[in-house]
Amino acid sequence: MKKRILVSGGAGYIGSHVSVELIEAGYEVVVADNMSNCDTTGIEGVRKITGRTDIPLVEMDFCDAAAVERLFDDYPIDAVIHFAAFKAVGESVAEPIKYYRNNLTSFLNVLDAARNHGGCDVLFSSSATVYGEAEQLPVTERSPRLPATSPYGNTKQICEDMLRDVTASDPSIRGIALRYFNPIGAHPSALIGELPRGVPNNLIPYITQTAIGKRACLSIFGNDYPTEDGTCLRDYIDIVDLAQAHVAAVTRMLEGRMKEGYEIFNIGTGRPVSVSELVTEFERVNGLKLNYRFAERRPGDVTAIWADTALANEELGWRAKRTLAETLASAWAWEKHLAGE
């Protein structure tokens, strides 16, 4: 019998790529999403790529405890990958109650339903934002978590702690938190990718939208940072590589190979890339010129962060494979696909 994975928030950017990789690795997938920040492009793409037109999409809100219980009643679930959350840093500062209510309640409901249904494995989608402005680079999983600078970041820390405490109290629930660095790019089929609503906050969608003519000019936030070229350093991880890390982590849980009831892994490439380098590489790979200018620093941005990936490499048997060039080509192919080119 195939194991069944519930993917909460599975219609979104990361969830759709993870659903594809899970199916290709031989898992059954149930996608559940309230569709608050996406349309059906993602799930349709997943069905098309995998040829599995029967993948269920359950439209529901994870803040609705009764609905989450019903979902677990309706489907026997072996593991949950929890993505369902709000993710806009700036909005979380303006509307903290909305963020705390949604991101914490939905995860509590998942943990509670898992416990009420005899337990299951839980993978939480966390973020390198928990490290803040790290003193030592690259960061390892043992690097200190610094006080969060936004309610969004704080919900990631609190959810990690919820998973740690629940797994400690109940042996029927095991958990892994994956701390993502900067996920970018799109599936090589160009059938799924990032679909930001309105003006993008993140760098890559801003770049591709500028290149296609939807935005006039990219602002590079700050060129006076203490880095070689003055722009910030990040660890950009290909979305398909990132998705495959989820398959490795879920399989580790389901096969009982965890060393502790709760584990944490950094998911990145281990390679720092500056904003200017990224822009130059995007231009080179895709053979175009991007309109950009240097602008003020963006409040809240850290100078530099990248991952030590040794633990994920060793324990998950996973490593990032796609080159930055391939990833940037995939991001551009996706933007052109959206434009109908």
Ligand code: UDP
């Ligand atoms: N960035 C930029 N212009 C933009 C968006 C982002 O220069 O329009 C920079 C940002 O300052 C950071 C990097 O790109 O150094 C990555 O930002 P993003 O928002 O994609 O991810 P973050 O690292 O903030 O999670």
